[in-house]
Amino acid sequence: MAQNAVHSQEPADNLADQRAGAGIVVLSSSMQLLHMNRQAAELSKLINMAENGGAPAKSAQGVLPAALTELCTEVLKALQVRTEAKDWEQFEVKRIAGNPNQPVLLRGFGLPDRGGIQHARLVVTLEELGRRQQLNTDQAKERFQLTNREQSVVENLAKGWTNKEIANALKITEQTVKEHIKHIMRKTNSTTRTGVLVQVFRS
Structure with missing residues (x-):
């Protein structure tokens, strides 16, 4: 009986995989990676390959693509000025990266902290446009x-x-x-x- 329950779960899991949502990356203000979901890792790999002319990144696995780090730098600059959470309600930094045949939309947001910029967080979502x-x-x-x-x-x-x-x-x-x-x-x-x-x- 328990086995059946396990099997009935699998199609739902497969469906969830197919309906992969946005990739999410969370970094500290010192650009330390705090969280990266599976979709973000996959899309980062695609962007890295496009940036390296189709070759996989030579450096350590999971390295953030240049387009993503550049976007985070822009978000950090904005965090110097936009120091309240409400300042980010209507604001985001966007760019398109990766292979033009499989473009990925990057959207960067800042999560300010009352303790100052060193406690702020950067959130980037990655989404396939196609x-x-x-x-x-x-x-x-x-x-x-x-x-x-x-x-x-x-x-x-x-x-x-x-x-x-x-x-x-x-x-x-x-x-x-x-x-x-x-x-x-x-x-x-x-x-x-x-x-x-x-x-x-x-x-």
């Missing part, structure tokens, strides 16, 4: 009033494609792609291609 890409480009289309063509350009930007590749795929000129990107940047209030993606994939 999984929510369709949903988000539809939402972005509405939110930023993008045309169908602009939405197609954004979807291809998310794949890390060059203007030339986008032009070929959409059967338009590179100049037209540049014009679309310019309009998308204006509508999303961004100044870079990465900035556009951060806006589009914001939850």
Whole structure:
């Protein structure tokens, strides 16, 4: 009887694994790693490989990707100014990292402490964008009033494609792609291609 109970649990565990949520990393203000869930470790590995040109990181396993440590440095700077918990309610530091075909959205938050910055904590969530890409480009289309063509350009930007590749795929000129990107940047209030993606994939 007890054995059956064990077996009936397995599918639920497998389902939980498939529905992996965001990766979560918690660091001290001195950048000491305090917590990292399994999803964060997996996504960090992917980012490390992208940063190392596809090779696994040579250094010790579990080393934080450069993109993540840079993000934490920005969060630390913000913690100097945003010293109250309420200062972080509407604020986060974001960047996109990893392989353009499997981009990962990093979102950094500070958890200030009344005892001063040395007691503060940094929290970073890591999330694969590809999984929510369709949903988000539809939402972005509405939110930023993008045309169908602009939405197609954004979807291809998310794949890390060059203007030339986008032009070929959409059967338009590179100049037209540049014009679309310019309009998308204006509508999303961004100044870079990465900035556009951060806006589009914001939850």
